[in-house]
Amino acid sequence: xxxxxxxxxxxxxxxxxxxxxxxxAFVVWRRMAYFGSTLSHAALLGxxxxxxxxxxxxxxxxxxxxxxxxxxSLPHWRHKNDLxxxxxxLGILAHGSLALGLVAVAFLEDVRFDLNVFLFGDILAVTRxxxxxxxxxxxxxxxxxxxxWRPLLSSTVHEELSIVEGVPVxxxxxxxxxxxxxxxxxxxxxxxxLLVTSLLIIPAATARPLSCTPEQMGxxxxxxxxxxxxGGLWGSANYNTPSGPSIVLxxxxxxxxxxxxxxxxxxx
Amino acid sequence: xxxLPSVLIxxxxxxxxxxxxxxxxxxxxxxxxxxxxxxxxxxxxxxxxMVRIMLGLQSPDKGTVIRRPNLRVGYMPQSLNIDPSLPIDxxxxxxLGLARGDAGHDLRSSVLEDVGVCHVANSPIQKISGGEMxxxxxxxxxxxxxxLLVLDEPVQGVDVSGQSELYALIRKIRDHRGCGVLMxxxxxxxxxxxxxYVICLNQHVCCAGHPETVSRHPEFVALFGxxxxxxxxxxxxxxxxxxxxxxxxxxHDQKKYLNEYNNV
Numbered sequence: 001x002x003x004x005x006x007x008x009x010x011x012x013x014x015x016x017x018x019x020x021x022x023x024x025a026f027v028v029w030r031r032m033a034y035f036g037s038t039l040s041h042a043a044l045l046g047x048x049x050x051x052x053x054x055x056x057x058x059x060x061x062x063x064x065x066x067x068x069x070x071x072x073s074l075p076h077w078r079h080k081n082d083l084x085x086x087x088x089x090l091g092i093l094a095h096g097s098l099a100l101g102l103v104a105v106a107f108l109e110d111v112r113f114d115l116n117v118f119l120f121g122d123i124l125a126v127t128r129x130x131x132x133x134x135x136x137x138x139x140x141x142x143x144x145x146x147x148x149w150r151p152l153l154s155s156t157v158h159e160e161l162s163i164v165e166g167v168p169v170x171x172x173x174x175x176x177x178x179x180x181x182x183x184x185x186x187x188x189x190x191x192x193x194l195l196v197t198s199l200l201i202i203p204a205a206t207a208r209p210l211s212c213t214p215e216q217m218g219x220x221x222x223x224x225x226x227x228x229x230x231g232g233l234w235g236s237a238n239y240n241t242p243s244g245p246s247i248v249l250x251x252x253x254x255x256x257x258x259x260x261x262x263x264x265x266x267x268x
Numbered sequence: 269x270x271x272l273p274s275v276l277i278x279x280x281x282x283x284x285x286x287x288x289x290x291x292x293x294x295x296x297x298x299x300x301x302x303x304x305x306x307x308x309x310x311x312x313x314x315x316x317x318m319v320r321i322m323l324g325l326q327s328p329d330k331g332t333v334i335r336r337p338n339l340r341v342g343y344m345p346q347s348l349n350i351d352p353s354l355p356i357d358x359x360x361x362x363x364l365g366l367a368r369g370d371a372g373h374d375l376r377s378s379v380l381e382d383v384g385v386c387h388v389a390n391s392p393i394q395k396i397s398g399g400e401m402x403x404x405x406x407x408x409x410x411x412x413x414x415x416l417l418v419l420d421e422p423v424q425g426v427d428v429s430g431q432s433e434l435y436a437l438i439r440k441i442r443d444h445r446g447c448g449v450l451m452x453x454x455x456x457x458x459x460x461x462x463x464x465y466v467i468c469l470n471q472h473v474c475c476a477g478h479p480e481t482v483s484r485h486p487e488f489v490a491l492f493g494x495x496x497x498x499x500x501x502x503x504x505x506x507x508x509x510x511x512x513x514x515x516x517x518x519x520h521d522q523k524k525y526l527n528e529y530n531n532v
Contacts, residue, residue, distance in 0.1 A: 029354040154364040157350055164323050164343040165365050165412065204353075211355045 005124055009233055012126040013247065015138040016187045017199065017225025022145055022218030023183055024200030024225075025207070026176065029156050029214075033201050034087055035072065035177075038094035039184045040196035042068040044101030046185070047118050051108050058133060058185055065181030068097065072177070121192030121244035123233070130189060137186050141179055148172055153214055190229070191244040202251040203228060209262035224254055274301040276339055276416045276448045279322050282331035284314065291317050293472045295331070299416060299448040304439065306451045306459050309469035315452045316346070318469060319420055322450065342414030342447075344405045346421045352394050358385075358404055361393045365408045379407045383437065398425030402434065410441065417441070419451045423458065431455070435462035 027036050043061045050060025072093070105115060117125075126134075155162040155169045163169050187196045207220035231254070232247030275298060282295035292314040299305045307315045320326045322333055323343060350356070362376045380386045383403040388396045396404065402422055409417055422438065423431040439462045442449050453459040459466070460479045468474040 029351050031351060150364070156354065157356070157361065157364060158345060158348055160320075160323075160325055161343060161345055161365070161408075163325060164341055164418075208353055208355065212357070213355055213360060217355055 005126075006233060006237060008126045008128070008131060009123045009243065010230060012131055012134050013123055013190050013229030013233065014226045015131075015134045016183070016190045017203065017229050018222045019138045019141040019145070020183055020187055020199045021203050021207075021221030021223070021225045022149075023141070023180060024202075024204040025214070025218045025221050026152065026156065027180070027197075027200050028204045028208075032180075033197060034090050034094075036180065036184065036197040036200050038072070038090045038097075039065050039068060039181055040188065040193050041094040042097035042101070043184060043188055043193050043196075044118060045097050045104060046101075048101050048104035048108065051113065052104070058189075061185040061188060062182060064097075065184055066178060068093065069177040069181045070174075117192075118188070119192050119194050120242055121188065121190050121195065123190045123243045123247070124236075126189065134186055134189070137182060141183055141186075144175065144179055148175060149215075152176055191247055195244055195248045198248045198251060199225065199228075202248070202255050206251070206255040206258050209258060224251070224258075228254060275299070275334075276301060276336050277322055277450070278334045279318065280332050280334070282318065282321055282328045282333075284317055284321065284326075284328050286317075290471060292321075292328070292469075295321075295469065295471075296473055297322065297450070297467055299450045301415070301448050302442065302446045303465060304442055304449040304451065304463045305465045305467065306453055306463040307467050307469050308453055308459065309474070310454065313470045315454075315469050316420060319418060319450065319452055323418060336415070339416055340412055340414045342409030342412045342417045344402075344409045344417070344419045344422055346424060348393070348401060348405060350393055354394075356393050357390050358388050358393055358396065359390065361404065362408050362411055365411055376407075376411065379411050380404070382410070382441075383407045384433075399427065399430045399434075402426055403437075406434075406437075406441075410445075413445075415447055417447050417449045419449065421452050421454075423453070423455065431458050432461075435459065438462055 027033055042064050046061035046064030047057045048060075049064060050057035053060070072090070102115075105113060151162070151167045151169075152172050154165070154167055155172060159169055183200070184196050187199050191199050203224040204217065204221040206224045207217045211217035211220055228251035229247050231250030233243060235241055235250065236243040236246040278298040279296060282292050283290075284292040284295075291312075295314060295318050297305065297307065297318060307318060309315050317326065321328045321331075323341065324333070358380070359373065359376055362379070377386060377389060380389055383406050385396075385400050385403045385407070388400050388404065393401075393404070402425065406419070406422070409419075417438075419438065423434050426434055435458055438449060438451070441447070451459070451463065463479055465476065466479050467476040
C-alpha cells in the first residue's frame with residue numbers, strides 16, 4: 001500500500017532524523033536550541049537567494065546558514081561587556097533574517113513559488129536527486145560527527161578544562177556550528193523552516209530519561225527521530241494531514257509517552 | 269633573572285585590564301618542581317585572572333608567561349556546571365581528559381581511590397556532592413600525570429573538616445609525585461599548613477614568602493586568629509613584614525620580591 005513517493009519520503013526523513021538525533025543531543029547539552037532556531041529562520045533568506053540567483057536553493061540555504069553561523073561565532077558577537085544577553089541578540093538575528101527572507105521572496109514575482117513548501121517542508125515531493133543530496137550530506141555529517149564526538153563532548157562538559165588539556169575548542173565549535181547549519185539545510189526539506197529545531201531537540205529530549213551515556217542518548221535520539229518520521233508519515237497518509245507538522249506531532253507524542261513512562265517508573 | 273631548570277612556570281610583570289578596570293598590575297608568580305605556591309587575596313584581587321593567564325586561557329595586556337617546554341598541566345577548575353541533560357557518570361567524565369584509550373578502567377578507579385571517592389565511580393556526575401566533585405576534578409587533573417597541578421579554589425563548597433583533608437591530600441600528592449602545585453585560595457588559615465610559598469595578591473603583589481616564617485611573626489598570628497577582619501588586614505600589613513628577620517615577606521617593591529623569590 002506504500003506508494004513510491006511515500007517510501008522516498010520515509011527514506012529522506014530517516015536520513016535526516018538519523019543525523020539530527022546525535023547532533024540534536026549536543027544542541028540540548030550545550031543549551032543551543034535558540035541558536036538552532038536562528039539558523040533555520042535565516043534559511044529562508046538562503047532560499048530567496050538561491051531562487052534569485054538561480055543556483056540550487058539548498059546551496060543558498062547552506063551559504064546563508066554558514067554566514068549566520070560564522071557571524072554568531074565571531075568573538076565580537078558575544079562581547080564580554082555587551083549590554084544585551086545572547087538570547088536577545090539571537091532573537092534579533094533570527095527574526096531579522098526571517099523578515100529579510102520574507103521580503104526577499106516577495107521580489108520573486110516571475111518565479112513560481114510556494115512559500116508554504118519552505119515554511120512547512122514538502123517531504124512527499126522528495127525526488128530521487130533530493131535523496132542523493134540527503135544521503136550524501138547525511139553521510140558526511142555522520143563521519144564528521146564520529147570524528148569530533150570525543151573532543152566536542154569534552155568541550156561541552158567544560159570548555160576551559162578542555163583548552164588546558166589541549167583540545168582545539170574553537171575549531172571544534174566552528175565545525176560543529178557549520179555541521180549544524182548543514183543539517184538545518186537538510187532538515188528543512190523534511191519539516192520546513194519553522195519546525196527544523198524540533199527535529200533536533202525533541203528526539204534528543206525523548207532519549208534523555210532512557211540513557212546512561214552520551215552515546216546511548218545520541219543513538220536513541222536517532223531512533224526516536226526515525227520513529228517520528230515513520231509515525232508522522234503514517235498519520236499524514238491516513239488522515240491527509242500536512243506531513244511536516246505530523247512528523248513533529250509524532251515526535252511530541254513519543255516525548256510525552258517516554259516522559260510519562262519515566263516519571264511513572266520513578267514513582268514506583 | 270636566572271631561569272633555573274626546575275622552574276615549571278613563571279609569570280613576569282603581568283598587566284591586565286577588564287573594561288577599564290585594572291585587575292592586575294605587575295603581577296608575578298613562579299612555581300618550581302615539587303613546590304606548592306598559593307595565591308591569596310580578597311575578592312577581585314585578580315587571583316583567578318592570574319591563574320587563567322598562566323594557563324593560557326587569557327592573554328595579558330602586558331607581561332610574559334614562560335613555561336618549561338612540554339609542561340604537562342593538570343587543571344582543576346573552580347566548579348563544574350554540566351547540564352542535567354547530559355547523561356555521564358564519573359568514570360566516563362574522567363576518561364574525557366585523556367587521549368582515546370589512554371587510561372583503562374582500573375587506572376581511573378585507582379586514581380578515584382587515591383582521592384578518596386571510589387564510591388561515586390558510577391554515579392551521574394550531576395548527582396555527587398560539592399566535596400566529591402572537587403575530588404573528582406582533582407582525580408581528572410591527576411590522571412594526566414601532570415608536572416604542574418593548577419587548582420582554582422580547590423576547597424570551594426567543601427565543609428571545614430573536608431577542607432583540611434583536601435589540603436592534606438594535595439600535599440600528599442605533591443610528596444608522592446613531586447609535581448609543582450599552584451593554588452588559588454582566599455582561606456588564609458587553612459592554606460598555611462599546606463603551602464610552601466604564599467603570594468598575597470591585590471591587583472599587585474602585596475607580599476610573598478614562606479608561610480612558616482610568616483606565621484611565626486606574632487602580629488601575623490594575631491591577624492590570623494581574628495577571622496574575617498583579620499583576613500583583610502593582612503593585605504594592609506606590608507610594613508609589618510618588611511622587618512621580618514629572614515626578609516621573606518616584602519612589600520610592593522617588585523624587584524626586591526623577585527630577588528628574594530629567586531633565592532628560595
